[in-house]
Amino acid sequence: MNRGLRQDMKKTELCLKWFPSLVCVITVILVSVVCAGSSPLERQTSPLDSKKKETRATRISSKIDIDGFLNEAAWKDGQNITSFLQRAPNYGDPPSEPTEVIILYDSENLYMGIRCFDSQPECIEANMTQRDSELWNDDAFEIFIDSFHDLQSCSYFVINPLGTQTDGRCTGNGTSVESIWDGDWRAMARVTSWGWCGELAIPFFNLPFDAGKDQIWGINLMRVHKRTGQDHLWQLEKQFFRVSDYGNLVGLRDLRRGRAFEMMPFTTLRRSENPDEQIKSDVGGDLKYNFTSTFSANLTINPDFAQIEADPDQINLSTEEIWLPEKRPFFLEGCELFGMPTNLFYSRRISEITAGGKLTGKINRLSIALVDVHTPGERGVPARFQDEEANFLAARLKGDIFGSSYLGLTGVNWANEEGYSRASGVDAGFTLPVGFTLTTQTSVSADRDGIKGLNKERGWEKRLDLQHDSQHFEGHLTYLNRDSKFHLNTGYSGGRNNVKGLDGHITYMRPLELMGLHDAHFNFIFASYDDKDTGMLNYDYFRHNTSIFYKFIGLWFANGLDAQWSKEKVEGRTYDNWQAYISWIYNFESFENAGVRIKRGQSFRSETDVLEAWIRFKPLGFLSLDLFTNRVDFTGRQNEIGWPDQWVTNMKARLDVTQNVYLRSFFQTNDTYGWSLLRDVNLLLAWEFKRRNVLYVAYNYDEGWDLVAGKREKSRRLLVKTSFFLGI
Secondary structure, eight states: OOHHHHHHHHHHHHHHHHHHHHHHHHHHHHHHHHTSOSOHHHHTTSOOOTTSOEEEOEEOOSOOOOSSOOOSGGGGTSOEEOOOEEEESSTTOOOSSOEEEEEEEOSSEEEEEEEEEOSOGGGOOOOOOSTTOOGGGSSEEEEEEETTOOSSOEEEEEEOTTOOEEEEEEEGGGTEEESOOOOOOEEEEEEOSSEEEEEEEEEGGGSOOOTTSOEEEEEEEEEEETTTTEEEESSOOSSTTOGGGOEEEEEEOSOOOOOSEEEEEEEEEEEESOGGGSEEEEEEEEEEEEEETTEEEEEEESOOOTTSOOOOOOOOOSSSOOOOOOOOHHHHTTGGGGOOSSBSOOGGGOOOOSEEEEEEEEETTEEEEEEEEEEOOOSSSOSSGGGSOEEEEEEEEEEEETTTEEEEEEEEEEEETTEEEEEEEEEEEEEOSTTEEEEEEEEEEEEEETTTTEEEEEEEEEEEEEEEEOSSEEEEEEEEEEOTTOOOTTSBOOSOSSEEEEEEEEEEEEEEEETTEEEEEEEEEEEEEEETTTOSEEEEEEEEEEEEEEEETTEEEEEEEEEEEEEEEETTEEEEEEEEEEEEEESTTSSSEEEEEEEEEESSSSEEEEEEEEEEEEEETTEEEEEEEEEEEETTSBOTTOOBOEEEEEEEEEEEEETTEEEEEEEEEEEETTTEEEEEEEEEEEEEEETTEEEEEEEEEEEEEETTTTEEEEEEEEEEEEEOOEEO
16 A cells, blocks of 8 residues: 555544544534524613713714824714723823714724823824734723623724724633734824824724624723823723623614625745755635624635744743743634633644634624644654644633623544544633622543553643732632643643642732822732642742832833742752842833843752843834843753753844835844754745735744754745735
8 A cells, every 4th residue: 555545544534533523513513502592682672781881873974084184074973972080090080181082883884083182292102013012002092892792702902193003802701811813904093283193993894793783882992191101991990801891882783794705815935945845835825704793714724824923932940831822813813712711722732734724703692613723744753742643623612691701611632643632621700799700610631642652541620710800909819629640732721730729919009199109019929739649748939029110200110129939849859949039120101111120049959140131112213123131040050950041132123114014023042051052033024015915025044953963953944925815
């Protein structure tokens, strides 16, 4: 039997192995949809909560030009929203500067006109130019929309005075917030002689709702005013993203859900030093079909993510894995639905994919997420379970209960010829009075790994989380009970196995308003976990931090004093670790800032000195630079469990040639004593020659030490990628 036929048979066997699981998942989804009950829209006929504010959107027939001027006659006909109050620093007080918002709509778009008055317009902060930047470092305006009006989920949209955009979504009444979702909406803003103003057009296909009916949506509006350090809210809420506290937007009717079909084909041309693909061209594409405005299917074929920026190296002095954010477009849609206390699905476990499909959305009171991807295998004999050609399936059902609470069910299955890694769990979240939230989760994992010799090992985890947020106080308490065989290869647990115990944090924030002082934060973080088998210590941790924020000669400063101590057991030995450090940050409330943090302590029986320093600035209005360096020195070059001296430096730069053309660069080095000098260089030129039609030219250079070959390896890759967009 030839090799190609054997490979085809393996693929067929793999598909047959997954077919029953897929049928079961689809059956559960269909049954759940049928039995989901009444739509939230039917519950909207009840009287509105008298404590909630209400505003009305005005329907228009004329065209709005999104240029940031608000000079169309239609803006004069809308209801003017002005009743903002401070959330911080003085909860409930009137703001120092007024804000006006007008909401209009037609059958396809929701429009917002924003006027942020400022008696000192020359002091307006406006630096961020890259989409999805941390716009709260500038003056900014944020819109939160619960378009399904389920009191649980929302989409949010943020702009600054330059018209730079950021967006995201949240579920679970704020318990799961994801900033990596990218919507398709337009915005422009301008600084004026009286402050700044902005215009937004949000097409309705960005928002889940039941098309064709009169709507009642949840909404909140927020202004960030950097000069005064104030946050202004329309509907006061003590906890951010507490969707059940939002006000109401009425007057919407006869809305169109927008595009039913979206297609984005792309072509790539790659030049590499790899002999197997020195010059290689390829094609692929992304497809999306919107069954309704709340439920869609995505398909990707042969995706290429080479234009995605590399992850910055981080020095990790703990025994826990670092969480890495997702950046690949295919995994972004609906990713917030997988948010849970312990993440059973962590998409960064998946490296390359050859093809993938996804169903995400909400039908009545049921949220659904189903992801299935096929991953290629590594060349040669596999050294790990992850090296084999595999199929990765993740499914999530999440139902609304008791108004603003939820119940969720999750299953993940990663299978290949060497075995499988599975995890499933049930979780629930309850919104309680006076700012409390309670979440609970029970999970089980099962593994069969032919390479490691694991045979159907099964482990359990049970946890309970209590959280509270208010104006001056934040805190959470977690109880965790995890088996030694709980292996979460499909997800992220962020801790150790075979433990039971508690962890949590308490933060007290106190406004000062004395001699330029703004406020102070007092933080206490603690953990205590015992070994489940012996009852003896596994891990104890305590940390105290005091941060004081103040204003001096017109600039914000922050000082921090921090001390932490832990006692932990690693491979049968117990270690006392501690660190004490002081930090100083200049102009921390702005994008342009600088800081230094100096630490001294003991790490796994070795004295440790740590230096962190950074600077972010804009030498020109169209050029931003970000430099960060982190150095760790141990006595004897490394500590007892093997962490070596390290010096990590990375630099980011972005040059905005025009609004649609930018050049981005990323450079980092990781100098590890006794191991290797790693270098990464990423350069990207992007030109959006038409809306959502982009030409990318990317150059990647990697240099490091190949542990298998025992020599230094260098890799250079040049990619030219063109993506096109078609929407029907």
